Amino acid sequence: QVQLVESGGGLVQAGGSLRLSCAASVRTFRRYTMGWFRQAPGKEREFVAAINTSDGSTSYADSVKGRFTMFRDNAKNTVYLQMNSLKPEDTAVYYCAADGPSWGGPHGRLAEYDYWGQGTQVTVSS
Numbered sequence: 001q002v003q004l005v006e007s008g009g010g011l012v013q014a015g016g017s018l019r020l021s022c023a024a025s026v027r028t029f030r031r032y033t034m035g036w037f038r039q040a041p042g043k044e045r046e047f048v049a050a051i052n053t054s055d056g057s058t059s060y061a062d063s064v065k066g067r068f069t070m071f072r073d074n075a076k077n078t079v080y081l082q083m084n085s086l087k088p089e090d091t092a093v094y095y096c097a098a099d100g101p102s103w104g105g106p107h108g109r110l111a112e113y114d115y116w117g118q119g120t121q122v123t124v125s126s
Helices: none
Strands: 005-007 011-014 018-025 033-039 044-050 058-060 066-074 077-085 092-099 118-126
Touching: 005 092, 018 033, 018 092, 018 118, 033 066, 033 077, 044 066, 044 077, 058 066
Parallel strands: 011 118
Antiparallel strands: 005 018, 018 077, 033 044, 033 092, 044 058, 066 077, 092 118
16 A cells, blocks of 8 residues: 655745645555646646656646656655746646556556546646
């Protein structure tokens, strides 16, 4: 069983930055693909970013490319989402997710993520 705990959400003005963290309780962290998804009120959950914890390769949704960066610290079993140039449309609950054990690359296929965190609220004011 994998437990994921997110932190770092909050309220920020448009143009500002936030960093989300996701700590995973798993021994074989390097064998997981980790992802960030978000869900705004009345909308479906959507892919934001993913990382292969073994080689650090990443994938991003077009809507966040150039503004968000996902990276990991394998020594701490933690992944991060650095969010810059935030926009009001980034407002959502952000969820961390884990797919694995898997040797595949980073991806946004929501149904393949087996474990989910509780979510953290990000609100961007205009």
